[in-house]
Amino acid sequence: MKPAAFDYHRADNLQHACELLSSSGDDSKILAGGQTLIAMMNFRLARPKVLIDVSNIADGNQVLDEDGGIRIRATTVQRFVENSESVQQRFPLLCHAIEHVAHFQIRNKGTIGGNLVNADPASELPAMSLAFDAEFDIISVAGRRTVSASEFFVTYYTTVVAPNEVLSSIRFAEPPKNSGWGFHEVARRAGDYALAGSSAIVTLDAAGKCTRARIALFGVAATPVRATAAEDVLIGEAYSEDLLKASARSVQSILDPESDVHVTADYRRSVAEVLTVRALNDAFRRAKAVQ
Amino acid sequence: MSITVSLQVNGRNVSETLEPQTLLVDFLRNHLRLTGTHVGCDTSQCGACVVHVDGLAVKSCTLLAAQAHGTQVTTIEGLETEGRLHPVQEAFRSEHGLQCGFCTPGMIMSAVALLRRNPTPTEAQVREGLEGNICRCTGYHNIVKAILTASTHMPAQSAQASRS
Numbered sequence: 001m002k003p004a005a006f007d008y009h010r011a012d013n014l015q016h017a018c019e020l021l022s023s024s025g026d027d028s029k030i031l032a033g034g035q036t037l038i039a040m041m042n043f044r045l046a047r048p049k050v051l052i053d054v055s056n057i058a059d060g061n062q063v064l065d066e067d068g069g070i071r072i073r074a075t076t077v078q079r080f081v082e083n084s085e086s087v088q089q090r091f092p093l094l095c096h097a098i099e100h101v102a103h104f105q106i107r108n109k110g111t112i113g114g115n116l117v118n119a120d121p122a123s124e125l126p127a128m129s130l131a132f133d134a135e136f137d138i139i140s141v142a143g144r145r146t147v148s149a150s151e152f153f154v155t156y157y158t159t160v161v162a163p164n165e166v167l168s169s170i171r172f173a174e175p176p177k178n179s180g181w182g183f184h185e186v187a188r189r190a191g192d193y194a195l196a197g198s199s200a201i202v203t204l205d206a207a208g209k210c211t212r213a214r215i216a217l218f219g220v221a222a223t224p225v226r227a228t229a230a231e232d233v234l235i236g237e238a239y240s241e242d243l244l245k246a247s248a249r250s251v252q253s254i255l256d257p258e259s260d261v262h263v264t265a266d267y268r269r270s271v272a273e274v275l276t277v278r279a280l281n282d283a284f285r286r287a288k289a290v291q
Numbered sequence: 292m293s294i295t296v297s298l299q300v301n302g303r304n305v306s307e308t309l310e311p312q313t314l315l316v317d318f319l320r321n322h323l324r325l326t327g328t329h330v331g332c333d334t335s336q337c338g339a340c341v342v343h344v345d346g347l348a349v350k351s352c353t354l355l356a357a358q359a360h361g362t363q364v365t366t367i368e369g370l371e372t373e374g375r376l377h378p379v380q381e382a383f384r385s386e387h388g389l390q391c392g393f394c395t396p397g398m399i400m401s402a403v404a405l406l407r408r409n410p411t412p413t414e415a416q417v418r419e420g421l422e423g424n425i426c427r428c429t430g431y432h433n434i435v436k437a438i439l440t441a442s443t444h445m446p447a448q449s450a451q452a453s454r455s
Binding site for chain 1: 292294310312314334344347350353361362420
């Protein structure tokens, strides 16, 4: 046996999962797709005493169109979201980002909620939650609360979800009309976690001036990073190469990446700036195209 | 703790009592003796363990057998019909799409899923579709050739587009 022994419970639904969590002690874990957790357990880096399986609950895959956004059930597998016509039309950036998550076989099982709660700062989806002003709906036997993406991520692999809580759904807000997007990452192989990545959404007015911007980075700090200072540089301005460079330059100063076996912190900081310029270039180009 | 897991494997109903930490790939190989599915890396990097669960390609080394409860699983052994190789298997044979053969079952299961989704892929789409499978002999050239060959030989039914 690769993983250490554990007790296993199959939850009928997320409310049931909450009840099982509250009765089974602190060393219990929710098993969603298991595409990170089981690999960690195979290495025995994780040894939960109890697993509560939500991977086969009824209607686990759900993408709901809402006014001004979409709500994705936490248990929805990534591939389902990527194949959703509604997401493809309304959230092309989200689809594009999901295609960068691991391989399609893993996305057939890995869930949106599992990825977000795992909170790997080098993963694409946590950054997407910042880019789309996401709201996280979290439940427990005690009730329900909503947390915004800016408050959700605490540090490496840590979110505000308490041991007795379960992420239920995530709402992504749709950017305004006349918006364009860009997404660039550097990874050693297709499907690997990014060494650094940057995404951008910009909204332009009729004169081509930027009225709203989102810049979200990943792989560059202990959490995904929204670069509000870099966004502010763009507001009220029309496209120019110098503008994009000035915006991206301000990204560097707020980042606190680590060096590891692959690359140095300086490399990450420098690549983050370059990728931000590229993401902004694409975002402005696409925003102009929809005008 | 032991649990009962019931599922269909290659069309056969199977019900077994297992320890919950049993991985799907170990269940297939050790309990059912379906050793065609290989274990390469145990961390879903290499793709040697790819099987289909309810028609979707997944990596069986990072899935508990318990998670496959109530599903239909297809392994490499389940692809042939009445002793005739599946067109993708046949194409791997005719195009010499393997060297040591270790990655082959996963390559073929991924390729079958790829062709279901896209019955007439370009070479670039085939290469992209194989990003979750590693061949340490680096025999990718003939693997890609085999899948392109298979795409021209797939009967209409098995080439039916689906979202696997």
